[in-house]
Amino acid sequence: MTAGGTEEAVTDVPAPRAAAAPGAEPRSFGARLLGPQRRNLWFWLFVGPFAIGLGLFTYVPLAWSVYLSFFDAHNTVSPAGSDFVGLGNYGAMLGDAAFLGSLGTFVLFTAFIVPATYVLSLALALMVNRLRFARAFFRSVFFLPTACSYVVAAVIWKLSIFNGVRFGLANTVLGWFGTDQTAWLSTTDPPWYWLVIVTVRLWLQAGFYMILFLAGLQRISPQLYEAAAVDGARPGWQVLRHITLPQLRATSVAVVLLLVINAFQAFDEFYNLLSDARGYPPYARPPLVYLYYTALGRDQNLGLGSAGAVILALIIAVATVVQARWFGLGRKEE
Amino acid sequence: MHDALTRAGRALRLASLIVLALLFLIPFYLLVRNGLATERDITAPGWTLFPHTLQWSNLTEVFRDPNLPLGRALLNSTLIAVSTTLGTVLLASLAGYGLARIPFRRANVVFYAILGTLMVPAAVTFVPSFVLVSSLGWISTLRGLVIPTLFSAFACFVFRQYFLGFPKELEDAARVDGLGYWRTYWRIVVPNARPVFAAVGTIVFIGAWNAFLWPLVIGQDQEAWTVQVALSTFTTAQNLNLHELFVAAGVSIVPLVVVFLLLQRYIVAGVERSGIDD
Numbered sequence: 058m059t060a061g062g063t064e065e066a067v068t069d070v071p072a073p074r075a076a077a078a079p080g081a082e083p084r085s086f087g088a089r090l091l092g093p094q095r096r097n098l099w100f101w102l103f104v105g106p107f108a109i110g111l112g113l114f115t116y117v118p119l120a121w122s123v124y125l126s127f128f129d130a131h132n133t134v135s136p137a138g139s140d141f142v143g144l145g146n147y148g149a150m151l152g153d154a155a156f157l158g159s160l161g162t163f164v165l166f167t168a169f170i171v172p173a174t175y176v177l178s179l180a181l182a183l184m185v186n187r188l189r190f191a192r193a194f195f196r197s198v199f200f201l202p203t204a205c206s207y208v209v210a211a212v213i214w215k216l217s218i219f220n221g222v223r224f225g226l227a228n229t230v231l232g233w234f235g236t237d238q239t240a241w242l243s244t245t246d247p248p249w250y251w252l253v254i255v256t257v258r259l260w261l262q263a264g265f266y267m268i269l270f271l272a273g274l275q276r277i278s279p280q281l282y283e284a285a286a287v288d289g290a291r292p293g294w295q296v297l298r299h300i301t302l303p304q305l306r307a308t309s310v311a312v313v314l315l316l317v318i319n320a321f322q323a324f325d326e327f328y329n330l331l332s333d334a335r336g337y338p339p340y341a342r343p344p345l346v347y348l349y350y351t352a353l354g355r356d357q358n359l360g361l362g363s364a365g366a367v368i369l370a371l372i373i374a375v376a377t378v379v380q381a382r383w384f385g386l387g388r389k390e391e
Numbered sequence: 392m393h394d395a396l397t398r399a400g401r402a403l404r405l406a407s408l409i410v411l412a413l414l415f416l417i418p419f420y421l422l423v424r425n426g427l428a429t430e431r432d433i434t435a436p437g438w439t440l441f442p443h444t445l446q447w448s449n450l451t452e453v454f455r456d457p458n459l460p461l462g463r464a465l466l467n468s469t470l471i472a473v474s475t476t477l478g479t480v481l482l483a484s485l486a487g488y489g490l491a492r493i494p495f496r497r498a499n500v501v502f503y504a505i506l507g508t509l510m511v512p513a514a515v516t517f518v519p520s521f522v523l524v525s526s527l528g529w530i531s532t533l534r535g536l537v538i539p540t541l542f543s544a545f546a547c548f549v550f551r552q553y554f555l556g557f558p559k560e561l562e563d564a565a566r567v568d569g570l571g572y573w574r575t576y577w578r579i580v581v582p583n584a585r586p587v588f589a590a591v592g593t594i595v596f597i598g599a600w601n602a603f604l605w606p607l608v609i610g611q612d613q614e615a616w617t618v619q620v621a622l623s624t625f626t627t628a629q630n631l632n633l634h635e636l637f638v639a640a641g642v643s644i645v646p647l648v649v650v651f652l653l654l655q656r657y658i659v660a661g662v663e664r665s666g667i668d669d
Contacts, residue, residue, distance in 0.1 A: 096493055099572045103489025107482040108501060111542040114520065115508045122519030134522045181411070184404050197655060198412045204647040205418070206601035208619040209640045212626055213418045216633060217425055222434075226421070229438045260418065265662060272663040293400075322514040325603045334627050345514060345604070352518045353608060359522060366518040370511045377510045 119370065122363040130360035146364035156365065159347035163321055166343060169255045171316045178263045178312070182270030183301070196271070200264035207261065207325030214257045215242065215330050242330060245340055250331065254341065257326050262319070266312050273308030277301065310384045314377075321373060324349065344369055426638035433633050449638040458628060460613055461639050464621035467610070468600055469646070471536050471617060475599040478541040480592050484584075487550025488576055492562070502551075508544045514604060521608050531615040536606060540599070546591050549664050553587040554580070590661030593654045600647055618643045 091098050121134075126146050128136035150156050185195050202210070218226045221240035228238045241249045277300070285300050286292070302309075324345040331338055337350060348369070352362020425433050427449060428442035454462050489495075490502050513520065520539055529535030561583060565575040581588070606617040616624070622643060625636055651658065 092495070097495060100489050100493040100495040100498065103493060103572070103576075104486045104501060107486035107542060107547060108505065110482065110538075111505060111508060111544065114523070114539040114542055115511070115513075115516065118516055118519030118523045119511065121522055122516070125519075125522065134526045184408050187404065188408070195408055195412060197652075198415055200655070200659070201648070201651065202415065202418070203658075204597060204651040205644055206603065206619050208601075208603055208622050208626075209422075209644055210418065212622060212636060212640045213421050215626070216631075216636065217421045218418070223436060224434050224438075226417075226438070260415065264415075268659055268662045292397075318512065322512055324514065328603075328607075329623050329626060332627060334629055345517075348518060349604075349608075353521065359518065362518045363522070366516055369515045373512065373515060374510045 119367075122366055125360050126364035126367050128360045130358070130363070132357045132359070134359060136360070140360075142360070146361050147368070149361060150364045150368060155342070156344075156347060159342050159344045162341060162343045163323075165251075166254070166323060167317055167320045169251060170258055170320050171313065173255060173259055174263055174266055174316055175309075175312060177259060178266035179270050179305075181263060181267040182274060183297075185267070186271055186274045196267075199267055202261050202263075203265050205261060207257070208329050210257050210261055211326050211329035214253055219253045243338070248340070250341055253330060254326060257330070258323070262316075266316070269308055269312055270305065273305045274301070277304045314380055314384075317380075318373065318377070321369075422637055422641040422644070425634060426641040428634050430632065430634050433637075446634065449634055450642070453635050453638045453642070456632070456635060459621055459625045459635065459639060460616065461618070461621065461642065463614065464616050464618040465643070467533075467536075467616065468618040468643075470533060471606075472596050472599040474533075474537050475540055476592050476596045478537065479543050479546055479595045480588060482541055483543055483546035483591070484550045484581075484588065485576070486547045487552075488554050488580060490547075490551045491554035491557075493572060505544050505547055509548070513540070517604055517608055520605075524609060529609070531610055531612040533615075535609045536615065536617075540602070540605060543595065546595060549591055549661075550587065552664070553584065557584065586657065586660060587664075589654060589657035590664065593650060593658045594661040596650060597647060597658070 092100075125134065125136070127141060127143060129140040129142050129145070130136040181199050185192060185199070188195060219241035220226075220228070221238065221242065222228070223232065223238050225238075225241075227241065231237075231239070239249060241253050244250070281300050281304065282296065285296055290296050290299065322345060323343045327341060327343055327346050328337070328349070331341055337346065342350075344365075348362055348365045351365060352359055424441055427445045427447065429444075429446050432439070432442040432446075453459065486505070490498055490505075495501075524530065524535045524539060527535070529538075557580065561579055562575050565579045570578065601619065602617070603619045603623065606620050607623070610616050610620055618639075622636070622640055625631075625639070
């Protein structure tokens with residue numbers, strides 16, 4: 058028997074192959090394990106390394122974390138039986154104002170960043186898409202920030218653009234109009250730090266979503282626009298509202314999902330913009346920042362941190378399923 | 392009348408694009424301006440477009456600061472990004488091909504188990520992953536920084552989708568010639584699927600170079616810092632040296648800007664694949 062053959066071509070199976078059909082003739086355990094044409098073996102040779110690694114570095118940690126979350130585990134990953142606290146960590150986490158506050162911070166952050174990115178990236182895509190020249194140039198310029206890391210962007214935002222001293226760019230520009238200096242990142246009333254946090258992510262990710270919208274725009278049939286023109290739709294808002302936006306529905310759903318999931322995982326810009334030699338300020342802590350300081354900070358409270366990770370994983374899994382159901386049903390009706 | 396309106400609209404659109412493009416380029420301008428300035432020029436009152444004298448010596452000086460091990464960090468980042476890219480692409484493409492092409496009765500179960508991990512992003516499980524890696528004794532090692540990140544369900548998904556649409560005739564011809572799955576994969580499939588390898592590879596490379604949370608948690612010793620962790624640590628240093636920080640940040644994005652400009656069309660293709668779930 059040669060490994061692999063022509064026989065998985067879907068059409069009629071030649072006679073000798075029929076023997077391989079399940080139940081056709083009794084086969085040894087080993088032969089059944091290998092499967093017809095040793096296909097099971099080949100399948101696992103291809104998929105096995107990846108599947109095992111993914112299991113080891115995703116499912117095992119998750120399971121271990123669930124286990125740890127029932128223990129009082131400071132500085133240890135293998136707590137003694139006497140440290141069992143049941144649901145204590147979950148109770149502590151859900152009763153902790155700082156943890157709930159971090160979820161609130163995420164909601165607020167999402168409320169800023171999702172609409173802002175959506176509108177800007179869609180506007181960029183619409184404008185770039187209608188260019189007759191220099192299209193590749195503008196696309197590259199808006200997409201280039203994708204190559205930047207949050208750390209580098211945070212350096213530029215914190216120490217140059219929104220530096221609280223007078224030589225910061227924003228303060229320099231405001232100074233030309235006679236406005237006082239603003240300590241952008243340490244002022245909590247009004248909370249100017251949101252401006253810094255939101256604009257840095259907006260700059261980094263708008264180009265990415267512009268590319269998604271551009272791909273969506275390319276898929277809209279030009280005939281739809283021609284038909285709209287024949288029907289007397291005025292180019293501009295009417296066409297946008299009645300043709301372009303409905304045709305972009307699938308892209309929009311994907312963009313919003315990605316934006317929300319990514320906002321939930323925000324860590325880099327918060328950490329790099331707000332922490333300093335003294336640590337992290339008590340405000341503007343999204344979930345991952347909170348978790349980082351709980352589990353890996355001075356206390357190394359891995360039990361509590363694990364409980365937090367499990368809660369966050371559950372939130373994101375439930376949200377994904379709900380959103381997929383919701384949008385999935387909507388899409389089928391189209 | 393109508394023509395004049397269209398022309399005015401087009402001019403307005405071009406003008407807004409130019410303004411937005413300039414705004415988008417400001418951060419890059421600031422990297423260059425501050426990176427090539429003296430400390431006094433940066434902190435001087437008033438704004439000069441560029442410093443009076445460009446301080447090119449900043450570029451060499453930054454590599455000699457013991458508080459900012461830039462050379463070592465760049466080396467670490469390169470090792471990590473290259474090995475992560477090669478490993479991810481190899482593992483995910485093999486798995487994607489197996490799932491797409493090798494008939495196996497439980498293939499769906501395996502596929503959904505892989506897909507399910509997309510619902511719980513790695514960033515959320517960094518505490519459990521840290522627990523595992525630290526109990527393996529992999530803290531501050533290249534192994535610990537690379538191996539746990541090699542198994543990307545996203546990359547596997549992209550490869551599977553691509554191979555599902557791969558022309559089957561090519562593979563069938565190879566089978567007729569007596570090639571098994573393994574040799575068909577390496578001799579026929581890989582050479583004809585270069586665009587998807589380039590797309591996934593560039594995206595993984597950028598992600599690995601820019602990754603921060605995992606290297607911060609795992610690369611605790613100074614010898615294991617990536618360039619992102621080194622920059623971040625230097626940002627919170629007591630006597631912050633601004634021109635040095637900016638020139639280091641500028642140096643750190645050079646490899647990516649080069650990759651980006653050379654391989655942009657593959658990155659665009661990869662981004663397009665990443666967003667659309669059909």
